[in-house]
Amino acid sequence: MVMKPDTVSAPTSRDEVGRSANRLIRQLGLVRLLATFGFLVFALAVARYSPQMPLLGDAENAMYDMRAANFAKKVDQDPRILMVVYTDDTLIDTGQRSPVDRTILANALTNIDKMGAKSIGIDILFDQPQDDDEALKTAFRSMQTPTHVAYASNETNTEAIQFRQQQFLESFLKDITTDKTVPTSIRLITDADGVARRWPDQPKNLPPIMVRAMTPPNAAFADYRGAIRFRVPLSSDRPVINKLPIDLFADPASAEFVASEVKGKHVLIGGDFVDFDKFDTPLTRIGDVVTGESQMIGLEVHAHMMSQLLDNDQPYAFPAWSLWVIAVVVILAGFATAISQARAWIMGLLLGVQILFFITVPLILQYQGFDTLNLPSFGWATGWLLAYTSVGAAARVVGSKQRAFAQNALGKYLPRSVAAEILKDPDKLALHGEKREIFCVFTDLEGFTKLTHAIEPEMVALLLNNYLDRLADVVLQYGGTLDKFVGDAVVAFWGAPISFPDDGERAVRAAWAMYEAGEEFRRSAPEGVPPIGRTRVGVHFGEAIVGNFGGEGRIQYTAFGDSMNTAARLEAANKNLDTRVLVSREAAVRSGLDWFRPMGRIVLRGRARPVDIFEPAPDMPESERIRIGEIVAAHEAGDLDAVVNLTTQLEAMGQEEAIANLFKRLGQTQKGESYVLG
Known part of the structure; x- marks a missing residue:
């Protein structure tokens, strides 16, 4: 079940305001910012002094004549x-x-x-x-x-x-x-x-x-x-x-x-x-x-x-200060409307109310006996439009840059479909962190650290970039979220920021594809490069805290928690168990796939609770996966004779390193206890 995040309101400080202002200037540009400010000043002048301005004054006079005559x-x-x-x-x-x-x-x-x-x-x-x-x-x-x-x-x-x-x-x-x-x-x-x-x-x-x-x-x-x-x-x-x-x-x-x-x-x-x-x-x-x-x-x-x-008919004339107040309100209304992100029907209602104001208020005032001769009614609408247009143009520039940045940044960590959904509805990307149940995937390239000491730094960079590109492409191809690179290790997860019903299947398929991509990388290594180890992968399903962390200056969308640690330890366990991809029971069951072979029950390094582990074996005949499952089940039941009998029947399978390692562990834990990794 996906847990809904608690809403936390962060206090606004002067530093935050300053950072926001600096970010706005960078995104908008100083020249465009000054131009926008100049347009707003001009819009305010129009909203206040349009009766005295060329052309605008003619429009104001014509509108007054219409009001006065009617x-x-x-x-x-x-x-x-x-x-x-x-x-x-x-x-x-x-x-x-x-x-x-x-x-x-x-x-x-x-x-x-x-x-x-x-x-x-x-x-x-x-x-x-x-x-x-x-x-x-x-x-x-x-x-x-x-x-x-x-x-x-x-x-x-x-x-x-x-x-x-x-x-x-x-x-x-x-x-x-x-x-x-x-x-x-x-x-x-x-x-x-x-x-x-x-x-x-x-x-x-x-x-x-x-x-x-x-x-x-x-x-x-x-x-x-x-x-x-x-x-x-x-x-x-x-x-x-x-x-x-x-x-x-x-x-x-x-x-x-x-x-x-x-x-x-x-x-x-x-x-x-x-x-x-x-x-x-x-x-x-x-x-x-x-x-x-x-x-x-x-x-x-x-x-x-x-x-x-x-008749002593002296109509009430608006004092200068009141016309200034109205002009400022009109410009602020245009400003607020331009930057508003309200729903379409709300925006339509706001625009309708403001247009109705510009049309009806001068007429109502004239009808009620006010002196509207110097009332800048056309100037209100023009000033509002200037403010709305100038601020809207600036907002579109900022929005375009933000969207381009977001799309570029998200595209490096998320599949395009997920990135597009987040750009449509940014609320889908938690801003501070939330508890989510996700499929966690860790990888590691065996022996790469030792390899770096044997080749030139330029070759190290070339190989590492090539390798990471291959694995990152796999993650995005299968709709995962690319969390981070840690040296030659890749961290990814499925289920956040947007979850899908088939997250488990895609996560496991991606884990196996990452292993295969690693094997292809090994085979394509340039001449003169020492042998490269294989890629090991760990997959686990569990609860983690996911969101943006690191603060305003260096933000990163990441996940952490016990499930992430478990996935990392599963990846490390591959070395001791001679396996390639280890998947916990929690992840295997939720994947919906039937191509796993059980690899026993172990206690991961630094953990007390045992974990049932499985390895994807899509190329292994189903009958063989079933026989291995029977051996593991007999071991868990403490049926030593069955274990020995089944193991003897499958001696040919024991030639594979992972299976041989499994048989060895089963023999060392004859009472069905979990195998503890040292």
């Missing part, structure tokens, strides 16, 4: 804000395109001022002189409603305004500024891809941003730089922000009919032209299926910002 809040029309716009029809009617007709604006302002608006914001730059400037200035100076007039500088908006335009604009604003009419910044910013997603900063050289200036002070939005919360309408016929043409307010006849649209509202005045002041937004970037608009006018961007501010 989870945009659906609302009814905002009753607090009204947009009053110049349209292309207005330009056609007035015959002026740029700058726009200011008389219409002056008339509209005068009428709106009487309608009870909370505030007025004008998203039009007055940066060029016009004939009707005085009428507009008069309207601005007479405003009783808080009015905020657009200002921009060449420093912060070089494309929209030149230095001379800025000079005129500042002069114009200086002429109209009162306690009710003040300048305001209409600055909007876009990301590198030209999409307006976030609130603009507040440069010190600009007046307050228009939507902040027009609404009651809100400390939470004083320095807010996060995402603009664009909303979508509940139905296509009622936009989020109502929009009316400025012509209705410039004509006194029609103005009275729209007065109710102004009372108590924040009024934003600007242009709504086909090819001017248009912005991409997350809604239009992926296609606004509700309104059908391909872009949004700047005035409407301001309106959405104002609506967000009035």
Whole structure:
């Protein structure tokens, strides 16, 4: 019965960690190790800073647009804000395109001022002189409603305004500024891809941003730089922000009919032209299926910002430290997944969970109202993939080297089939030692030590290597484990690290084949080499401790114990008994072979317990093996007459050294006692 080993956990020490690190560096190589570390650092940077990186930033923006558009809040029309716009029809009617007709604006302002608006914001730059400037200035100076007039500088908006335009604009604003009419910044910013997603900063050289200036002070939005919360309408016929043409307010006849649209509202005045002041937004970037608009006018961007501010809708933004923590966790997950040796279904589950995390977590956060504008969601997946790939490549290099080393090492001691099984399932090779019942085989080359003194060292090496190669090939051919060479002696065993039902048969057949290989070696010796002795073999079955021993620095898979000692003494007994291969009863019975002849019962040198021994005789007729068995049985029964009678009948067999030695021993132990080797 095969005994299962006790599991022993060896304590981890600094020395062991150091040795493991040194071994890893040797197997991986310093250059590849540094490259792997560099990839991990890069992966961490990607997982943290991908929104700010080229190409990756574009992917992050696209993914954010998808989240923002799909989870945009659906609302009814905002009753607090009204947009009053110049349209292309207005330009056609007035015959002026740029700058726009200011008389219409002056008339509209005068009428709106009487309608009870909370505030007025004008998203039009007055940066060029016009004939009707005085009428507009008069309207601005007479405003009783808080009015905020657009200002921009060449420093912060070089494309929209030149230095001379800025000079005129500042002069114009200086002429109209009162306690009710003040300048305001209409600055909007876009990301590198030209999409307006976030609130603009507040440069010190600009007046307050228009939507902040027009609404009651809100400390939470004083320095807010996060995402603009664009909303979508509940139905296509009622936009989020109502929009009316400025012509209705410039004509006194029609103005009275729209007065109710102004009372108590924040009024934003600007242009709504086909090819001017248009912005991409997350809604239009992926296609606004509700309104059908391909872009949004700047005035409407301001309106959405104002609506967000009035709702105090400031989404929670992740602090920098939390993004670092998530990035580190993501990289560690990729690292751990790459080196994991879990079962396939567990690995599949882990990969599925991680992929699900990358896909769903950003969506869930957006849905729950978090600001995911700067969330490196695509960077998480990319960083994880970089970590997984780089560490996986390094692990494959180490694994390949370890496997090649293991296969090369195991192939020298184990048959290929056994080595392949161990490489598939390393647990089959005990790491510290276990009790196993094995077939032990010892060999020795008679007189080889004396021979070494008679020939040159080079010839000794040549002969010994040739001899050991022959016997090692036999061991592996019959599926044995090659334990060690001790000089000219070969130690092998069957039954570990993997046992098979026919281990006994293969062990005995291998023992006889090793003897025959030794005889072939003797016959093939070069000329001039003194006669070489024969190979003697001992085989025993019993319990031994088998496993890896010697420590991390010099490991050897070997076996030791009483059964190994017994096999060694059986091999040595061949010299006294004139036999070639001696097999104990325990091994012979379990071999399943019927080609043994009994060689009596002996007490091995240094042992007290007698051993029944047998010798393989595959070429001996079965009848002769039976007659020898009868003699040995009669001896054990103390039947001296039968022994003498049978021995006389087999005198011809006594000419063989081993049989003659057996008859001699039987005669010296007439009372059936065991023969004790001196």
